[in-house]
Amino acid sequence: MDRSIAGTSTRSAPGNPAGRPLTICPLCGDGNLGTVYRFQEFSVLKCRACDGSWRSNMYSPGDITAMYTGDEYSKNPYFSYDVDQFQQAARGRYANYAGALSAIEARVGVGTLLDVGCGSGAFLTVAQQRGWNVSGIELSPELSQVSRRAVQVEVMNGAFESVALPDESYDVVTMWDIIEHVLDPVLCLNKVSRILKPGGVALFCTPDEDSLLARAGLFLYRVSGGALSYPALALHPTYHTYFFSRTGFTALLEHSGLQVERCYSQEAFFEHSQLPSRLAKWGIWAIEKVGSWADRRYEIVCLAQKPG
Template sequence: MISQQDHLENWRGKLIVNQQVTTIHGLEAVEIGCNLGHDAPPIHLWDKDEFGYYRCPECGLVWVNPQLTDESVAHIYAKGFTSKLKSKPHPTNFLAYRRPLKRLAPYRQYSRLLDVGCFTGHFLLAAREAGWQQVEGTEISSQAIEYAREQYHLTLHEGDLLSLDLPSDAFDAVTLFDVIEHVSDPLGTLRRVYQLLRPGGVLYLDTPHFTSLPRFLFNKEWSVFFPWHRTYFSANNMSLALEQCGFRVRDLRAVGIFPLSRFNAWQSYQAADAIRAAPAPQKHTWIRQHRNTLRPYWLGFKRMTELPFEALSRVGIHIGAKLVVYAEKPD
């Protein structure tokens, strides 16, 4: 690995170590540093599928290095599109979104919401059903964009959030469900969200929690370690990143034993074929076929597993598998 001290330059809000592109399993990748701006030599944790996992000794942020380029990630997403679409719940099944929508409702001043990384727009449908009048989404997958426009007539913007021309101070709420770990520039993404929110608006995000009990138990075999999950946060450095961007954290919890929603786990298993021979477990086929019947029971079980972790988070002990964050842009 190239030293963190070599050839440092600023690139989209993060440190890129070397502009030379390497190739791993036919996919382009580039050496990077800590996204929160620290330049201390990173600590090597382990290698998996020929990608290194590194931790910043100053803030604890963990990232994949070398990191897949945006083009390589888009290629992987294209391979996983069909399987993820099939594993999505029925578009009228909004149980999974009931709690975040309830928390977001008091912020509905202009009734305008943006979902970043919306895929085919199921959360946007749920938000519209809940009374949000203007719902919009961003998505890098042209396949997902085309599907959502044809099926649901949603307003979607194709591309990475940092490349899109969207109005500042315009949205009551911006949401990122299992997204921040995927983007090439998490800090830059949070800064852009801050710009898009109106004063007093709210950000919701969730993401796998690196310093969770399940991660310590499974170490590098934890189910979320794929090269296209490029950055992993703890409760502490997530708070640090949000505060650097100007947010006021209203609620941060580490909940449950499941770091990803089931359909995102399915997509990861399928897309793994682009990296290595790791076919998805066959049990997922049966689950997918009966998902609408099973979903209420699954959500009930999942909620039960979250309760003890939520109680611990309230007293500052964050060991759950998923970080759930609400943060406001001050008035």
């Protein structure tokens, strides 16, 4: 598999199992790196060439497997989609799903759809109800079982990176809040590109480092000399390996052979988070509101098409 990005040399292995700081960007191979945050447990490093960021103490493949196959993940109400507990967030997320499917259907109609990291099958269920022939992949054995029961179709249990999938076999591949959790985003994007049919569409949703919320966290961190690190730290949670900006991520998509058709921001939901105060909750709400006018809400959704 060609794991290089056009215009750069072949990258070294991703991740950082030995815990040493990476000296080249794991996304593009460039050596022009900086440090954005120095948190107590880890730093956030950034590549000035491709605008990608990542945690300094990168996980090993074993860490990732442990994180997503244990109860802490599968029983987490956010990941398991506890609609009863988080009704407002669930309504918002379902609205986001419906809006994205409308945008996809306007381009390719309805066909075969693979949801990578399908969790408890919430998105698969919505897509299936709209006539899509759905299938999913999920790392957690428990949640893949929950998904299977929800949609009564094949849900593969395993890591997307290692599951064997045939070339050009899906009209649509979706990754909702997944690409920021993997060890090798470039490998994943290349694989999505490979398994899409010509003319097929990929959807990616991920937090945006250039969103107003992320910018506000960075501002507070900088003006306080690092003392006000909580907002920035909350936006760089334990589960995330990489942190993308809209410009950096769309460039990465283009490098994987996909043509970015549309990129828009959407509201993220923090109902599950243990916010420290009503002020924090109000602040997030207000920043996201302003972000909606500027199309700079916390998450970006990118639709990218494989050339026909």
